[in-house]
Amino acid sequence: MSANCTFSDVDNVTMVLDFVIYVPVLVFGLALNITALVVFCVLLRKWTESTIYMTNLALMDLLLLLPLPFKMHAAMHTWASNTKFFCSFLESLYFVGMYGSIYTIACIAVDRYIAIKYPFRAKQLRSKKVALIVCGFIWVFVMGATSPIYTFRDENNDDFRCFHGFSKKGWTTGVIVCLEIFGFLLPATVLVVCSTQSIRTLKATESKNSKRQAGVRIIYSSLAAFLIPFTPCHAAIFLQYLVRNDFISDCSQQKNIAVFIQVSMSLANVTICLDALCYYFIAKEVRSTTDTVLSRVRSISTSEV
Incomplete structure (x- = not known):
């Protein structure tokens, strides 16, 4: 990055963004996800793959x-x-939560695809044990993948800004x-492929079935809820990589990219807080549309006999 380029105005924008966005995200996010945990773990009496x-x-x-409270503090101090x-x-913790959510969403898409595409084989392919093993693997994988973060700080005695200013180790080509x-x-490819196949399967059922139409709409919604926040977020990370490795040296462009990465990360955090609520309705719709596919397949089999 250019030594003559100052980012004090960008820091001011970051402070405002953190206060305006993260305070309501923290309040509503905690409330929604704790409520989701209570519903899934206490109120729902039967554990299923979806609730796991x-x-x-959540x-x-x-x-x-x-x-997030520490991130807000670090933006000002x-x-x-x-x-x-x-x-x-x-x-x-921040990146384990983010990428753990991304991989869990991808696994939900696979589970939904199996339930809709292969309704008769779903009982063999899906089980609570498999869901628990997959979730456990996600935790191990993302914790291992994010462990290099502990090496991304320069070893000096200067004061620093947490969540900002990773050293060159954090912006190497291999890491990015x-x-x-x-x-x-x-995970985005898995989500897109599974969602596309699920939509095709649902559209192959009765064209006027309201449950099928609702299922298609909610899969489109879940796909948009993933791609809209996370695509700009990772585009911004790549642009920041270009800045940190001196491929982009213009000061105004560096400032624009710095603002872009803060805005896109904030958007991603807002969306993540709504995940549990959103995917509860998706899971409910999956059960409904799976019943529709099953009944349709059975009626075709009966007519052929």
Whole structure:
């Protein structure tokens, strides 16, 4: 980055964004996700594959919300050098929550695809045990993948800003390529493919069936709820990589990218807080549309006999 380029005006924008967006996100996000956990774990008497994924999603979202007060503080204050490990721990929680949510959403799309595309085989392919193993693997994977964050701070005694200013180690080509491919492109591809196939299967049923139409709409909605916040977010990360590696040296462009990454990350956080609520209705619709597909297949089989 250019040494002559100052970002004080960008810092002011960041402070306003953090206060205006993160305060309501924290309040409503905590309320919605705690409510979701109560519904999934207490009020619903029967555990299913869907409720296991919903619970995991709510836990991931809560994990992302916990560092937000510290992130707001870091936007307005520098931190002492002896707090770097604690800062890295908070940053790790933040990214574990974000990418854990992304992978849980992708797994929900796969589970939904199996339930709709293969309704008769779903009982063999889907089970509570499989869902628990998948959720456990997501936790292990994202915690391992985000562990390098603890090395992304320069080892000096200067005060610093947490959640800002990673060292060159955090912006190497290998790190960014892995983040973009495994953190976004891979789960996004899984989500798009599974959603497309689910929609095709639903459209192959009776054209005037209201449940089928509702199922198609809600899959489109879930697809948009993933791509709209996370595509700009990861585009901004790539642009910031270009800045940090001196591919973009113009000061005005660097400032625009700095603002873009803050706005896109804020948008992603807002969406994540609504995940558990959104996907509860998706899971409910999946059960409904699966029954529709089953009844349609049975009627075709009966007529052929």
